[in-house]
Amino acid sequence: IAGITQAPTSQILAAGRRMTLRCTQDMRHNAMYWYRQDLGLGLRLIHYSNTAGTTGKGEVPDGYSVSRANTDDFPLTLASAVPSQTSVYFCASSSTSGGADTQYFGPGTRLTVL
């Protein structure tokens, strides 16, 4: 079944550790996104990629980095995790980045930083 997968499903992490959240899509979508969702704040865009080989900063990029080596994969890395990065992280993709294309979301990763 086509869609977006994320790994891990959940993770508890010690502050200061490095962590990579994985995201893979098989819909051949050009654009991919990373959001965090916090209670009362809604979904906030961390980083995005309009096409393989390019990335851009969203609303809350500090402390996070991304890469887009190919169409399917879009990993999100926390270089040195802090407790304020405790959140639910969603990866999404859309067919294109131009036009208001529908974004399709992965199942999410629940991250707790202690």
Add this chain to the structure above:
Amino acid sequence: GQNIDQPTEMTATEGAIVQINCTYQTSGFNGLFWYQQHAGEAPTFLSYNVLDGLEEKGRFSSFLSRSKGYSYLLLKELQMKDSASYLCAVAGDDYKLSFGAGTTVTVRA
């Protein structure tokens, strides 16, 4: 900056109608989306409006007034499975989505 407002919570009875309002002030406008999100799950697409007016899709309808910066999602013939959060999102100048905090709808028997 982007400002998108929607009520935090709404409660309604099974079989009833509920209207979820969303007001927005954004840098540019390239459409408004509504997503449904059940607890612990991913958001799923419900509707997209870019022109003024009403879009109907089964039990769900979405309305847009660009001049007023206003949209609503109408849920008719409510069912227990409609208990979820409903997210309003606006595509701005750069086509990136800005989300409201979401409205949690609870359907009572």
